[in-house]
Amino acid sequence: MSTRGINFLDKWMAEHLPNAITDDPLPIIYLTDEAIKAAEREGIPSEEISEEVGSLFEVILQAMQHREGKLGGLKLCCL
Structure with a gap:
């Protein structure tokens, strides 16, 4: 991934992930779709x-x- 892509995803997740811990797939699917749409924009x-x-x-x-x-x-390097 480009630096541009890493920076985008790191910032997007910091701004959009809820302050909650979950393993429920539905909100994660929604967030994945939203991240992809935002990246494409x-x-x-x-x-x-x-x-x-x-x-x-x-x-x-x-x-x-x-x-x-x-x-x-949250930094991607730490996942």
Whole structure:
């Protein structure tokens, strides 16, 4: 993934993931779709993100499971 893609996804997740821990797939599917749409609006194709992280669903799932009650500040390098 490009630096542009990593920076976008890191910022998007910090701004959009709820302050909750979940393994329920429905909100994660919704968030995955929203992230892809937002990336495409920024001119970043979903393939550019999936090339590096694989499953965006899995990245968001892991992020949601490791929120530790904090908003923002989650870095992709730590997943």
